[in-house]
Amino acid sequence: MAKLMPKDAAARLTANDPTLTSVSFVNHSVFQMKSAEYAQLIAEGIRNNTHCKELIIDKCNLMDPGAVSIAEALKHNKTCERLMLPNNKLGPLSLSAIAECLKVNNTITEFGLLGNSGSSGGKWGDASLTLLIEALEGPPGNTSLTKIVWRLDNRLSWKITKMMSRNVEIKRRRAAGMDVSDMDPRMKKDGDVQPSGAAAEEQKGDYFAEQKSPCPHKKEEAPKEEEKEIEPVKPPTLDYNGNEYMLTPDQEAFMVKFKASVPSGAYNDLLGGLVNSFLKGAKI
Known part of the structure; x- marks a missing residue:
């Protein structure tokens, strides 16, 4: 051939x-x-x-x-x-x-x-x-x-x-013709579990109350709390070599995983490389 x-x-x-x-x-x-x-x-x-x-x-x-x-x-x-x-x-x-x-x-x-x-x-x-x-x-x-x-x-x-x-x-x-919905990620759906029974009726009553429609389950409105000034939340930061770097939520999540995955003795050495790469420009 x-x-x-x-x-x-x-x-x-x-x-x-x-x-x-x-x-x-x-x-x-x-x-x-x-x-x-x-x-x-x-x-x-x-x-x-x-x-x-x-x-x-x-x-x-x-x-x-x-x-x-x-x-x-x-x-x-x-x-x-x-x-x-x-x-x-x-x-x-x-x-x-x-x-x-x-x-x-x-x-x-x-x-x-x-x-x-x-x-x-x-x-x-x-x-x-x-x-x-x-x-x-x-x-x-x-x-x-x-x-x-x-x-x-x-x-x-x-x-x-x-x-x-x-x-x-x-x-x-x-x-084998068996169900795979518990394993196949393409068959799993995100979402909360739907309430049933009394919980469902109570939720339904809350919904109609919000719509200002007659409903036997309508609850009395709770007294309004006194408005208070909310202090702004400080964004997550990272201190390195005397400088402070502002982190995005993704960067903060990455740093948590990074710190948990590297030996403590190598953390500071490896941290310098990260600061010079994906944290570059984030200095406050």
């Missing part, structure tokens, strides 16, 4: 060839010579393809721009189930692009990034991993991904493992 060439594969993907259900390039010398160009062609071909179920690009010198193009294309694809990109030169940018793809793609069940030299010695970084966690947790939440093939040494790995276990259980329940 003749070896599949990148341009031929891209053309058949674009033509939506029903016989092409898998595209695989493993240590492909032709692909290696122009990996960015061929990755872009494959991305354009697979974007609207309805037959190819897996894409494998292994040991092909694939770099971040090519992987990002493929991830962007898969946002529109509803057929491809496996995306395997091991042993290339991919880093956090590629993982971030895949995470963004998974926010809208509910077809991919497995992706692989094992052995990528561009991942800073195997460390993908908190930012890209956080994006992946957000894609899985939602809203709306990805429940199709059940397997990731890589080696991960990061404190956030337990969250990803937890989401994978959740998705595997959802898949098992669906196959």
Whole structure:
């Protein structure tokens, strides 16, 4: 069987060839010579393809721009189930692009990034991993991904493992015809529990009282309290190196998590980097 060439594969993907259900390039010398160009062609071909179920690009010198193009294309694809990109030169940018793809793609069940030299010695970084966690947790939440093939040494790995276990259980329940509403984030609805019985009647009476309509449950209005001058609430701040920095609510929440997650001995050293980055310009 003749070896599949990148341009031929891209053309058949674009033509939506029903016989092409898998595209695989493993240590492909032709692909290696122009990996960015061929990755872009494959991305354009697979974007609207309805037959190819897996894409494998292994040991092909694939770099971040090519992987990002493929991830962007898969946002529109509803057929491809496996995306395997091991042993290339991919880093956090590629993982971030895949995470963004998974926010809208509910077809991919497995992706692989094992052995990528561009991942800073195997460390993908908190930012890209956080994006992946957000894609899985939602809203709306990805429940199709059940397997990731890589080696991960990061404190956030337990969250990803937890989401994978959740998705595997959802898949098992669906196959058995069982209810998944308690696990599927896309089926959970925000809102307060509706009162019933006497509580509902009392609430209904309050509503009609506010509308100034006759109601047997109307309550007497409580005497108005004497108006008092309310002191303005001081916005949250951070003291560092003799300076005071004003924090937004998001920054305040981040600092609480940051302080709880780092060793006390390293807090001040790491704090300097934060002040020079996301707190820059917030000095009072």
